Amino acid sequence: MLTNNAPIYNYMPSEGIEKIHDTTMRVLEEFGIAFNHDEAVDILERAGCQVDRDAIPAPLVKFPREVVMEQIAHAPREFTMYARNPANNVTIGGDHMVLAPVYGPPNVQDLDKGRREATLEDYGNFIKLAQTAPDIRNAGGVVCEPNDQPQETRHLDMMHALLTLSDKTFMGNVVSGENANDCVELAAIVFGGREKLAQTPAMLSLINVNSPRLFDTRMLDSLFTYARARQPLLITPFILAGAMSPVALGGSLVQQNAEALAGIALTQLISPGAPVVYGSFLSNSDMQSGSPAFGTPESAAALLVSAQLARKYNLPFRGGGGLTSSKAPDGQAMWEATMTLWPTFLAGTNFVLHAAGWLESGLASSYEKFVMDIELCRMMQVFRGGIALDAEGLALDAFEEIGPGGYFFGAAHTMRHFRDAFYRPLLADVQNYVRWEQKGSETADVRANRVWKKWLREYEQPPLDPGILEALNEYIVKRKIEIQV
Amino acid sequence: MLTNNAPIYNYMPSEGIEKIHDTTMRVLEEFGIAFNHDEAVDILERAGCQVDRDAIPAPLVKFPREVVMEQIAHAPREFTMYARNPANNVTIGGDHMVLAPVYGPPNVQDLDKGRREATLEDYGNFIKLAQTAPDIRNAGGVVCEPNDQPQETRHLDMMHALLTLSDKTFMGNVVSGENANDCVELAAIVFGGREKLAQTPAMLSLINVNSPRLFDTRMLDSLFTYARARQPLLITPFILAGAMSPVALGGSLVQQNAEALAGIALTQLISPGAPVVYGSFLSNSDMQSGSPAFGTPESAAALLVSAQLARKYNLPFRGGGGLTSSKAPDGQAMWEATMTLWPTFLAGTNFVLHAAGWLESGLASSYEKFVMDIELCRMMQVFRGGIALDAEGLALDAFEEIGPGGYFFGAAHTMRHFRDAFYRPLLADVQNYVRWEQKGSETADVRANRVWKKWLREYEQPPLDPGILEALNEYIVKRKIEIQV
Numbered sequence: 001m002l003t004n005n006a007p008i009y010n011y012m013p014s015e016g017i018e019k020i021h022d023t024t025m026r027v028l029e030e031f032g033i034a035f036n037h038d039e040a041v042d043i044l045e046r047a048g049c050q051v052d053r054d055a056i057p058a059p060l061v062k063f064p065r066e067v068v069m070e071q072i073a074h075a076p077r078e079f080t081m082y083a084r085n086p087a088n089n090v091t092i093g094g095d096h097m098v099l100a101p102v103y104g105p106p107n108v109q110d111l112d113k114g115r116r117e118a119t120l121e122d123y124g125n126f127i128k129l130a131q132t133a134p135d136i137r138n139a140g141g142v143v144c145e146p147n148d149q150p151q152e153t154r155h156l157d158m159m160h161a162l163l164t165l166s167d168k169t170f171m172g173n174v175v176s177g178e179n180a181n182d183c184v185e186l187a188a189i190v191f192g193g194r195e196k197l198a199q200t201p202a203m204l205s206l207i208n209v210n211s212p213r214l215f216d217t218r219m220l221d222s223l224f225t226y227a228r229a230r231q232p233l234l235i236t237p238f239i240l241a242g243a244m245s246p247v248a249l250g251g252s253l254v255q256q257n258a259e260a261l262a263g264i265a266l267t268q269l270i271s272p273g274a275p276v277v278y279g280s281f282l283s284n285s286d287m288q289s290g291s292p293a294f295g296t297p298e299s300a301a302a303l304l305v306s307a308q309l310a311r312k313y314n315l316p317f318r319g320g321g322g323l324t325s326s327k328a329p330d331g332q333a334m335w336e337a338t339m340t341l342w343p344t345f346l347a348g349t350n351f352v353l354h355a356a357g358w359l360e361s362g363l364a365s366s367y368e369k370f371v372m373d374i375e376l377c378r379m380m381q382v383f384r385g386g387i388a389l390d391a392e393g394l395a396l397d398a399f400e401e402i403g404p405g406g407y408f409f410g411a412a413h414t415m416r417h418f419r420d421a422f423y424r425p426l427l428a429d430v431q432n433y434v435r436w437e438q439k440g441s442e443t444a445d446v447r448a449n450r451v452w453k454k455w456l457r458e459y460e461q462p463p464l465d466p467g468i469l470e471a472l473n474e475y476i477v478k479r480k481i482e483i484q485v
Numbered sequence: 486m487l488t489n490n491a492p493i494y495n496y497m498p499s500e501g502i503e504k505i506h507d508t509t510m511r512v513l514e515e516f517g518i519a520f521n522h523d524e525a526v527d528i529l530e531r532a533g534c535q536v537d538r539d540a541i542p543a544p545l546v547k548f549p550r551e552v553v554m555e556q557i558a559h560a561p562r563e564f565t566m567y568a569r570n571p572a573n574n575v576t577i578g579g580d581h582m583v584l585a586p587v588y589g590p591p592n593v594q595d596l597d598k599g600r601r602e603a604t605l606e607d608y609g610n611f612i613k614l615a616q617t618a619p620d621i622r623n624a625g626g627v628v629c630e631p632n633d634q635p636q637e638t639r640h641l642d643m644m645h646a647l648l649t650l651s652d653k654t655f656m657g658n659v660v661s662g663e664n665a666n667d668c669v670e671l672a673a674i675v676f677g678g679r680e681k682l683a684q685t686p687a688m689l690s691l692i693n694v695n696s697p698r699l700f701d702t703r704m705l706d707s708l709f710t711y712a713r714a715r716q717p718l719l720i721t722p723f724i725l726a727g728a729m730s731p732v733a734l735g736g737s738l739v740q741q742n743a744e745a746l747a748g749i750a751l752t753q754l755i756s757p758g759a760p761v762v763y764g765s766f767l768s769n770s771d772m773q774s775g776s777p778a779f780g781t782p783e784s785a786a787a788l789l790v791s792a793q794l795a796r797k798y799n800l801p802f803r804g805g806g807g808l809t810s811s812k813a814p815d816g817q818a819m820w821e822a823t824m825t826l827w828p829t830f831l832a833g834t835n836f837v838l839h840a841a842g843w844l845e846s847g848l849a850s851s852y853e854k855f856v857m858d859i860e861l862c863r864m865m866q867v868f869r870g871g872i873a874l875d876a877e878g879l880a881l882d883a884f885e886e887i888g889p890g891g892y893f894f895g896a897a898h899t900m901r902h903f904r905d906a907f908y909r910p911l912l913a914d915v916q917n918y919v920r921w922e923q924k925g926s927e928t929a930d931v932r933a934n935r936v937w938k939k940w941l942r943e944y945e946q947p948p949l950d951p952g953i954l955e956a957l958n959e960y961i962v963k964r965k966i967e968i969q970v
Contacts, residue, residue, distance in 0.1 A: 251898075372816055395731035398732075430777065444820075
């Protein structure tokens with residue numbers, strides 16, 4: 001598992017963090033958060049919140065700061081997630097980083113077939129890529145939308161793929177409480193029953209806030225289901241500043257903080273001590289066009305500050321990824337992805353959704369960019385590893401051997417270390433121009449195209465007990481019939 | 486001028502920095518540095534160094550640590566460089582960052598004509614681009630090699646272009662002491678004589694160490710000329726770890742530090758208090774092919790530590806840029822450039838050579854990448870600016886106005902700030918896929934192609950006194966005749 005050696009980068013001085021915290025508390029106390037969910041409102045009222053049930057568009061809950069702070073203190077600082085292959089268990093929180101693929105795109109894209117609606121085959125392909133890439137430690141959730149399957153039952157198809165094509169941790173469906181329950185039931189089949197599953201959480205689910213300041217019914221139904229099943233939740237305000245929050249980073253961070261803490265407090269009231277992650281998905285709108293913009297300097301700054309806030313509250317943090325607004329896996333795609341991945345790693349982000357494959361403001365999962373992003377994540381992991389300053393790291397014997405103007409290629413120290421000394425690129429081409437031209441002047445996307453095909457060819461399905469597979473299939477068939485009646 | 490608000494990122498703990506320092510002192514004392522230059526050796530010997538004049542390949546100088554530390558303490562912490570347009574004066578050191586274009590490529594590349602040998606026309610074009618881009622505060626030196634001009638006199642053509650096409654600070658030629666003297670004479674014509682020029686340094690010159698541990702004659706001749714003319718020097722070890730230094734970052738940083746400090750000590754012995762910059766150009770070799778590799782995680786880490794060392798010695802720091810090994814302005818080019826520019830800005834680098842236009846491991850100046858890199862530099866400048874937490878930054882009035890589930894586009898706070906709130910991209914495309922496709926599915930390099938042409942069209946030559954222009958021309962004609970006799 002990836003742990004951090006290079007220090008965390010604290011972008012904002014602590015007085016700034018305290019100012020954001022204080023303003024957040026004012027927003028929770030004075031403006032409140034709306035919850036479109038009676039049970040949630042009841043629970044929050046009993047905990048000491050002030051409730052206005054007639055507020056539009058949904059009941060408004062004002063949180064005394066003591067209530068929020070007391071509840072979020074119940075959440076664990078870090079927790080373990082269990083994979084059906086124990087070698088793939090992961091820790092969320094602390095110094096650990098867990099990378100997961102892109103989440104949510106309705107389309108896929110590759111150099112051969114261009115951009116198109118995603119299918120279940122694509123879905124399976126991205127799960128296979130996530131399973132194959134050792135850097136990816138959570139196989140993901142909606143790696144793309146399998147649009148060739150009926151909307152009402154496709155969560156079952158996705159869970160089947162997640163549980164059979166991969167043996168890593170994964171993500172649950174949040175389209176409705178009923179879907180969430182199916183996910184829990186299916187996971188329970190694999191993990192030895194609901195009780196066992198509650199003790200060995202296996203799936204993490206993404207609860208988005210309908211920012212500004214609104215939790216909607218379906219998300220809250222899912223939140224209740226997963227919190228009660230003790231499956232971890234990412235509480236993530238969905239913010240494009242200027243549209244879903246003020247056109248200023250300070251206010252946007254306050255709003256995000258208020259929304260995330262309110263949701264986290266609710267999870268702890270439902271299920272004290274349940275694993276939960278402070279989520280950030282905060283970029284800005286392009287104020288000329290109103291379009292979302294990714295890989296911006298504002299989003300980089302906001303990401304670093306969001307992580308500082310999560311650390312202040314002793315909560316695991318989710319943020320960042322390889323985000324971009326580009327429509328092709330070109331220069332823009334990669335400068336924007338790198339613009340986001342640097343702060344992601346500098347922040348010590350504990351769970352990185354969208355770490356690989358995101359393209360087109362999240363509207364397409366790109367096969368090529370999946371591989372390109374993996375290259376970036378690998379490099380950032382090496383960067384986080386720090387510099388050795390022991391005898392071999394300082395290499396004084398090499399200075400003894402190689403005099404002024406000499407070459408170190410043949411030094412004994414080089415012979416001892418050249419194999420592992422430096423990062424070996426997956427895609428980056430370092431050949432000279434003539435050789436590169438002779439080999440077809442391939443740009444990075446073309447080389448990436450070869451790599452993902454190779455990974456799919458080399459993919460090996462992890463073994464699964466035939467009895468479990470049969471039980472999964474039975475459940476899915478039964479539920480498809482029930483749903484489609 | 487660009488100053489830093491976001492904090493510096495200290496990658497290595499201070500004990501690590503002290504260990505590198507101590508080991509550096511041992512290398513200077515026990516292994517020494519070779520200087521292929523009698524006068525340099527004489528000066529160093531008089532200062533208390535031990536000299537072995539018969540060493541191969543050049544006289545070897547061992548530096549007692551007191552000598553090094555005493556001499557480098559004479560160098561100024563920061564200094565001003567004077568442009569012929571005073572609005573373009575810059576400070577080197579402290580919190581300031583000065584960006585300069587790519588330096589050294591024999592080739593140029595653009596999407597229209599592909600890759601080819603650079604000409605004087607290309608040279609002029611890159612100077613014009615550097616003059617036009619407000620982010621670039623030093624017009625550069627060898628923005629590309631004007632290969633259509635005779636090698637012996639092309640430094641005169643380059644200086645003519647620098648002094649007539651731009652009114653920003655610039656860089657001097659270092660091919661020989663004689664060339665350096667021509668640069669000083671030409672600059673003196675523009676700046677009111679050699680004495681005035683010494684008081685208002687106008688050009689910065691790049692002294693590369695022939696690493697490992699060797700200063701060669703031509704570079705030292707140039708160093709002497711510029712140090713005596715009080716024109717600033719960048720002392721930069723040229724290190725690809727594994728080839729010119731050990732295959733370990735710790736030892737490579739030690740070697741770089743020893744070389745840089747030795748060169749800086751020499752400048753201070755020649756001309757106490759002369760402006761000088763601690764330079765780093767440290768990447769690693771690809772150990773499979775032996776090729777140089779840029780934008781690597783190792784180079785990012787080394788850059789941050791190099792800046793920490795320069796700060797320890799109270800010296801201005803040069804490092805980083807938009808480095809890449811890619812042969813095209815593609816995804817690789819931009820992830821590698823961003824991989825280098827992030828640490829460049831996090832380190833608070835005072836002088837950034839190669840900030841725009843570098844391609845192909847420095848063998849080609851790319852017109853398109855020049856523009857793409859400017860986009861990155863602009864974003865990083867916004868990132869460094871920090872987050873405002875005053876009343877307008879926190880935007881509480883916007884929360885009062887916009888309720889749960891609302892949109893902030895129409896808020897009064899948004900109306901006040903939307904024009905300047907967020908970074909406006911130069912190249913990044915945020916349109917949706919359909920509109921992007923309708924407009925021709927242009928990748929970032931294609932859009933950059935349009936921008937640099939627009940910049941060249943809009944370029945305005947800065948005025949220059951006709952008498953000065955005549956004097957420059959006369960000097961150059963006279964020298965061309967002398968040299969070509």
